[in-house]
Amino acid sequence: xxxxxxxxxxxxxxxxxxxxxxxxxxxxxxxxxxxxxxxxxxxxxxxxxxxxxxxxxxxxxxxxxxxxxxxxxxxxxxxxxxxxxxxxxxxxxxxxxxxxxxxxxxxxxxxxxxxxxxxxxxxxxxxxxxxxxxxxxxxxxxxxxxxxxxxxxxxxxxxxxxxxxxxxxxxxxxxxxxxxxxxxxxxxxxxxxxxxxxxxxxxxxxxxxxxxxxxxxxxxxxxxxxxxxxxxxxxxxxxxxxxxxxxxxxxxxxxxxxxxxxxxxxxxxxxxxxxxxxxxxxxxxxxxxxxxxxxxxxxxxxxxx
Amino acid sequence: xxxxxxxxxxxxxxxxxxxxxxxxxxxxxxxxxxxxxxxxxxxxxxxxxxxxxxxxxxxxxxxxxxxxxxxxxxxxxxxxxxxxxxxx
Numbered sequence: 573x574x575x576x577x578x579x580x581x582x583x584x585x586x587x588x589x590x591x592x593x594x595x596x597x598x599x600x601x602x603x604x605x606x607x608x609x610x611x612x613x614x615x616x617x618x619x620x621x622x623x624x625x626x627x628x629x630x631x632x633x634x635x636x637x638x639x640x641x642x643x644x645x646x647x648x649x650x651x652x653x654x655x656x657x658x659x660x661x662x663x664x665x666x667x668x669x670x671x672x673x674x675x676x677x678x679x680x681x682x683x684x685x686x687x688x689x690x691x692x693x694x695x696x697x698x699x700x701x702x703x704x705x706x707x708x709x710x711x712x713x714x715x716x717x718x719x720x721x722x723x724x725x726x727x728x729x730x731x732x733x734x735x736x737x738x739x740x741x742x743x744x745x746x747x748x749x750x751x752x753x754x755x756x757x758x759x760x761x762x763x764x765x766x767x768x769x770x771x772x773x774x775x776x777x778x779x780x781x782x783x784x785x786x787x788x789x790x791x792x793x794x795x796x797x798x799x800x801x802x803x804x805x806x807x808x809x810x811x812x813x814x815x816x817x818x819x820x821x822x823x824x825x826x827x828x829x830x831x832x833x834x835x836x837x838x839x840x841x842x843x844x845x846x847x848x849x850x851x852x853x854x855x856x857x858x859x860x861x862x863x864x865x866x867x868x869x870x871x872x873x874x875x876x877x
Numbered sequence: 878x879x880x881x882x883x884x885x886x887x888x889x890x891x892x893x894x895x896x897x898x899x900x901x902x903x904x905x906x907x908x909x910x911x912x913x914x915x916x917x918x919x920x921x922x923x924x925x926x927x928x929x930x931x932x933x934x935x936x937x938x939x940x941x942x943x944x945x946x947x948x949x950x951x952x953x954x955x956x957x958x959x960x961x962x963x964x965x
Contacts, residue, residue, distance in 0.1 A: 609918040692920040812949040821948040
């Protein structure tokens with residue numbers, strides 16, 4: 573099957589809107605923790621509303637590549653087979669983990685993803701602060717193996733949508749912790765608050781889409797600690813609500829860095845090094861921030877002589 | 878303000894801090910660095926730059942014209958009480 577019979581994201585849009593309104597209402601009534609700032613929320617909503625426009629530039633290419641891969645498939649997974657949906661649930665989620673990790677750990681892809689993390693608030697509207705340049709940086713290639721395996725383009729599209737819809741509700745402070753068994757297996761508001769936090773302890777952790785098991789398996793899991801409240805946003809937060817700044821600021825920074833590069837090594841580092849990479853190591857990366865934090869922790873726990 | 882700066886620059890020694898009268902910004906000296914803190918909506922944003930750049934920034938009509946690193950904003954124009962600092 574080439575064309576999906578339904579789009580989970582489109583179907584969920586009314587739910588998104590109602591849930592945001594409910595969260596705002598509960599926050600105002602102090603019945604739940606929900607902090608909204610009008611301009612921040614508007615920026616998030618605008619990023620979400622307009623995300624489809626740049627994606628149109630590559631939609632044809634992505635679809636054609638996926639169809640081509642499917643036409644050269646190794647197996648055929650029937651669209652209606654229950655086991656096919658079980659298999660794609662796990663495989664797509666693993667693919668999402670890889671995509672998400674790459675999107676944080678290498679600057680070229682971080683530049684497309686950073687806008688999702690640029691709010692200092694953490695509420696349901698933050699979930700809609702979606703990328704405008706994500707489809708241009710080629711990460712859709714990561715999903716092609718699913719088509720080669722035999723999952724139809726429609727099935728891949730639907731499962732991607734299901735994952736995106738699932739990830740909406742975890743962008744909230746209104747939900748504390750889910751039951752222990754759920755927290756152990758699934759990505760939850762608590763786990764994802766850690767992911768959006770800029771505290772050094774929490775940096776580059778919890779890349780999960782639906783299942784948190786991948787982070788536990790690959791060593792990137794960090795539980796939310798009651799003693800360390802997440803502080804949201806970026807290492808150096810944006811000083812603007814302008815959506816063009818939100819969408820393109822890291823690309824502009826990359827352009828400036830490339831203009832100052834003096835060697836191929838520097839070009840490679842600025843483009844594909846970790847975010848914050850610099851030739852002389854003078855800028856902060858997640859790794860250096862975590863290392864300094866760990867050193868401070870160690871010093872604080874060492875008794876003075 | 879010191880606490881907010883401490884979040885972003887943990888362990889940084891704050892030598893002196895200049896506050897905007899309306900509480901919307903602060904500029905701190907931390908050795909050879911200047912740490913600039915300003916309000917954005919209900920949140921705070923920080924930037925750091927060389928102290929020499931901050932100390933040498935022009936003041937026009939009582940406003941410091943501070944060139945900031947990063948994409949946005951490129952220029953801050955706070956009115957800081959007690960600025961400019963007296964030469965050492």
